[in-house]
Amino acid sequence: MNAVKIGIIGGSGLYKMEAFTDVEELHLNTPFGSPSDAILVGTLEGMRVAFxxxxxxxxxxxxxxxxxxxxxxxxKSLGVEYIISASAVGSLKEEVKPLDLVVPDQFIDRTYQRTATFFGDGVVAHIGFGHPFCSHLSKILGQAIASLNLPDIDYHLSGTYVCMEGPAFSTKAESNLYRSWGGTIIGMTNLTEAKLAREAEIAYTTLALVTDYDCWHPDHDHVTVEMVIQNLHKNAVNAQKVIQETVRRLKDHLPSSEAHSALKYAILTPLNHIPQERLQQLELFLKKYL
Incomplete structure (x- = not known):
């Protein structure tokens, strides 16, 4: 199979890409276990794309x-160099309304139960993460959103994504705390993905789809799954349009990204001191530096 340069990670409500043609379903195993599901590789806007x-x-x-x-x-094993991640989120700001689209540019990490690195166990690496999203990829995503003129949908091309552990939604006190920190949206998944994508030298951006005003809003004082699901279905339609337009734009211009050399100065352990078993696990990421 030819390398697949673009990967799409679909969040809650987005479980497939309707516009995919010539679809292959790949069941992959990795040194870190099996992925969430089979990866669907299909043609979108003339490019092979993994979903x-x-x-x-x-x-x-x-x-x-x-x-x-x-x-x-x-x-990464398929050759992916760019990830567009769609994610359902709650809003922490009045002006960011349910069904709005957000392309965040910062994170606050409130997770505590998950492994967010490929490294450790004999190999130490510290990636730069001051700018956690690829600005070039995010810009193209933003341009795609703007060009579509989606009816009754506003969009925001910056913002801070608070990544909480879950699965329960926030308390009102927590929600107000995150607002005081300058949080724009809140979700449960993307920060972990973004850190690992950076370590894998993959450019990463997020299309955040607002489903609700978290629980801080006086007129919307609690989040229900029913409310979220209703908006997820509406968001999924818009997400597919935006992703398809983004891929169309990427077809003619795959941007350079600092993420593509994120490990160049990040690995502190001399490569000849890395345990052989770990070297084999991480060869996919380290081979160009060996």
Missing amino acids: LARHGRSHKFLPSELPYRANIYAL
Whole structure:
């Protein structure tokens, strides 16, 4: 199979890409276990693109249970260099309304139960993560959104994504705390993906789809699954349009990204001191530096 340069990770409500043609279903294993589901490789806007349903097509994984490392490793093994990640989120700001689209540019990490690195166990690496999203890829995503003129949908091309552990939604006190920190949206998955994608030297951006005002809003004082699901279905339609337009634009211009050389100065352990077993596990990421 030819290398697949673009990967799409579909979040809650987005379990497939309707516009895919010539679809292959790949069941991959990795040194970090199996991905969330089979990876669907199809043609979109003339490009071969990989799609992975983050929670599985039957939505069977909690955010804390997701095989994040296997997901990113599997996409990397196919040749993916760019990931567009769609994610359902709550809003922490009045002006960011349900059904709005957000392309965030920062994260705050509130997770505590998950492994967010490929390294450790005999090999030490510290990636730069001051700018956690690929600005070039995010810009193209933003241009795609703007060009579509989606009816009754506003969009925001910056913002801070607060990544919480879940699976319960926030308390009102927590929600107000995150607002005081300058949070724009809140979700449960993307930060872990973004860290691992950076370690895998994959450019990463997020299309955040707002389903609700978290629980801080006086007129919307609690989040219900019913409310979220209703908006997920509406969001999924818009997400597919945006992703398809983004891929169309990427077809003619795959941007350079700092992420593509993220490990160049990040590995502190001399490569000849890395245990052989770990070297084999990480060869996919390290081979160009060996």
